[in-house]
């Protein structure tokens with residue numbers, strides 16, 4: 141009776157939430173805005189919990205509180221594992237999965253939790269049996285390992301543990317990012333198939349009839365379809381809409397300026413990024429994310445600044461003007477807010493983080509921005525600073541724009557602050573702007589973004605007014 145009422149209440153609340161989510165999606169589609177983080181989290185929770193709610197209204201055997209909780213956790217973790225595929229699949233048109241930078245953060249975070257939970261899964265099932273029956277634990281383990289119907293589950297478990305470690309310690313393996321990603325994806329696809337096989341063989345949900353197991357296979361197929369789409373249909377589409385390389389030139393000793401031309405309609409907002417491939421065909425997996433440094437006004441041309449880092453970025457001299465460039469995008473939400481009511485704009489670029497920031501600054505200059513704009517731009521040395529002439533031009537011609545260069549190492553240039561972008565540096569650079577009513581746009585490496593966001597906590601700036609992009613996933 142109580143369980144029935146709780147289930148009905150669950151279904152009612154789920155329906156209300158579903159209608160609210162549909163309303164927010166339709167509003168989002170109308171405004172073409174990015175959903176807020178809160179809504180994304182709620183929608184993901186909804187997707188994860190909804191299968192349980194539907195199963196809970198079926199007449200399930202009551203096997204006690206512990207088994208009930210474990211069954212709930214197993215189910216939501218399994219659905220969460222399925223969600224990882226669309227989360228990481230660069231789905232521009234599926235609104236829920238369109239915030240790829242946010243998705244990648246959640247993918248990394250959720251992946252660790254899912255891995256840890258399923259690592260404990262055998263123990264969570266076996267230990268209570270052992271406690272309750274007093275049976276020999278080692279005997280239970282041997283029986284479980286040797287039971288033929290558990291074989292798929294055991295293989296999935298071993299593979300999962302290995303692949304989670306392979307993902308966490310990806311930088312420790314002597315593999316290119318593209319090869320690592322291929323192995324990562326193929327491994328987790330195999331794990332998902334084996335895990336689905338396992339739950340449809342031994343999971344308790346099959347007791348309601350074959351249609352529940354069919355639903356599991358359908359969900360598994362659907363989530364894998366997102367990945368298969370990314371490796372097959374998407375490259376075909378990118379191939380048909382290939383861009384052309386216009387030029388590539390050295391900007392300084394380790395940075396490149398790359399310009400490409402779109403052959404079809406392509407739109408973006410300043411501050412966004414794309415995945416670029418300069419391989420022979422669009423099916424090769426070597427796509428790299430780069431921020432667009434130009435503004436929509438310069439379309440059909442797009443420009444990028446690229447810092448040499450690894451194998452790909454050190455081989456840019458081999459690119460030939462006129463060659464095809466495959467472009468997947470645009471992505472990213474560090475764009476100038478259209479409903480921005482702030483009184484000043486603070487741009488912070490660390491290293492090659494200047495790429496999207498210069499795009500934003502150029503857009504502000506194009507629209508004769510009347511509000512104070514401050515750029516704080518750091519590099520190891522002054523010789524790595526890009527766009528110095530253009531920045532000087534903006535200082536002279538924009539209403540109220542100032543640049544503060546920051547270098548870690550001493551330099552002969554008189555116009556810089558030595559050190560890091562920390563609290564003192566920010567205080568120094570932002571003396572004459574109303575920080576509490578400013579919008580902040582920040583880009584750099586993951587470490588730089590983390591440290592600068594930490595330093596910004598000492599200023600009265602609302603977190604929702606800080607937009608940031610980190611240059612790694």
Ligand SMILES: Cc1cc2nc3c(=O)[nH]c(=O)nc-3n(C[C@H](O)[C@H](O)[C@H](O)COP(=O)(O)OP(=O)(O)OC[C@H]3O[C@@H](n4cnc5c(N)ncnc54)[C@H](O)[C@@H]3O)c2cc1C
Pocket residue numbers: 241311316317318413426427428429430431432444445446447448449450451452453454492495496609610611612613
């Ligand atoms: C949203 C975003 C925007 C970026 N914008 C710029 C930019 O405007 N200019 C710039 O110079 N750099 C940018 N980067 C970083 C750039 O993508 C990497 O430096 C580049 O891909 C390194 O490739 P590599 O083969 O030379 O080096 P590697 O040694 O192979 O890679 C170094 C690191 O770069 C990352 N990386 C490499 N390949 C990929 C990939 N295909 N997808 C995701 N991450 C990858 C990995 O974390 C890897 O550990 C951006 C990164 C992100 C995530």
